[in-house]
Amino acid sequence: MKAVINSPNNRIQLNRKNNFMYYLKKDFLLYLLLLLPLAYLAIFRYAPIYGVLMAFQDYNLFQGIGGSEWVGLDVFKFIFEQNSFYRALKNTLVLNLLDLAIGFPAPIILAILLNEIWHARFKKVAQSILYLPHFLSWVIIGGMVYLLFSTGGLANSLLAGLGLSKIEFLSRKENWIVMYVLVGVWQSVGWGTIIYLAALVGINKELYEAADIDGASRLRKIWHITLPGIRPTIMILLILQIGRMVSIGFDRPYVLGNSLVSEYSDVISTYVYRIGIGAGDFSQATAVGLFQSVVGLVFLVAANYISKKIVGQGIW
Template identity: 40%
Template sequence: MANSIAQKRGVKASETKKRNHWLSYMVRNYILYLFLVPSIILTVIFKYVPMYGSIIAFKNFSPRKGIMGSEWVGFEHFQRFLSSPNFYDILMNTLKLSAYGLILGFPVPIILALMLNLIRGAKLKKNIQLIVYAPNFISVVVVAGMLFVFLSPTGIVNALVTTFTGKPISFMTDPAYFRTVYILSGIWQTAGWSSIIYVATLANVDPQLHDAATIDGASLMKRIFHIDLPALKPVMAVLFILAAGGIMSIGYEKAYLMQTALNTPTSEIIATYVYKVGLQSGDYAYSTAIGLFNSVINVVLLIFVNTVVKKLNEGEGLY
């Protein structure tokens, strides 16, 4: 009994000591914490305050009555969405588009960063980086327009296809090609920009490690696998968790711009459905419920993926 009381007192004393140490550290470095104040204020205003509007998902919202004056309907809108005839198709389209994009797109920036890291000429490296980064600054509207021009039956791509097959392919109207065109164009647009953080990480790798490995007879691939990739591993884990956690958060802009009356069976995703229901049809409560459902799925995926990665990555995860 006495030992138990002593242990509890020791734990409390240790916690008090840590708290005092933390408070004294904050007092000494208060200027650093002052720099956090603007970002905290902006986060609260633009991230947490708008969460109040999520109440609409549980009400029969009327703009005339306002949020608090509207009738409370509970989970009626969620049940309506889950029981709708197109729920399964929309959900699977969203999951497939996100999952395929993650599986195919995640390794590309890593490979690109490894290739850029092998270039020794500083001027050549900068020029190549400029070329691969440039697509990221092209508007989504412009990218969608380029796809319709290049992949049209009379476009450049179909000119080559016709030469070999004798007939053009309807890339932008055939549902079977929508995901391929969407994912590949997304990789082309974002891979260069996404590789920046990997390039910066590789720049901090000690060149003496590569020199020592070369002297010991290690090949290029062995140096990549045993020096570069271990250095990238923590960054890869964090970015993969964030990407997997946002697997349901596909922006509606590109999918909506690429959508046609013929490719709707594969191009209709949750984001485009919410846009049509909420803004075009004016059913704000129903669209808010769908968006909230989407956010909850993302949070669950984030927690799940982070737990799995921590177990596979020796306890290193997002949190």
């Protein structure tokens, strides 16, 4: 009996159990605080997964999930036959690709520029001003955009005062796309620099000192030291961004869009809102959401695989 207790496997299990109880008693308050985020994940992230069943039912609001009729993949077949769904999917991909091409490099460039500023007070003021748009809701930003760039807005009033013709910033489709991307960059670029500035702090300063001794210019130091130093951070954020290619926020396209540009502004999130809340077809709305999640997961895994093959780095 004593030999069994003293066996290596039993000692390891006993030590693990004793260590867990020891740390549980020692850091009881920390483990208690951990219950809050765990409860949040369980209630708002995992419990709603049960609602995915509506995508395979002819869901009836009064009968609920338990009483609604099962229809299998009929809801998905119906969605994939709708031209409006493919238009929303195309618009989502196009707008996200433009955000990726223009909006993704913007915080990297801005973080590098801020990192090159030596005047501490100016740097802090600039960061505060750049962070501010992130804390404004899209309703406020949308109101500002319409006041400035609508047909009778401030920008067109200035153009008319100079004797120039007005520009349809928000009612012409091509101009609306440009405004959509630029406003999105303005809103998010300052906040996005925080991660890259934190990554820049971790770069060894001795590398810059050695480059100064060798007579390297600022651009050379940025290209050979700064960018390689933050490459892991860039790749992780790029993979996550690619994983969200078929997902798009509701506020931005809904607030900035209008009936004149609905051909370009109607994206998957507004499509789900229209058929789910507007038409009350919860089965279709759930099916589109499930489609987004599955395709997003495929994009995420594919981007991570390609990144590991090309640069040897990925999320996992």
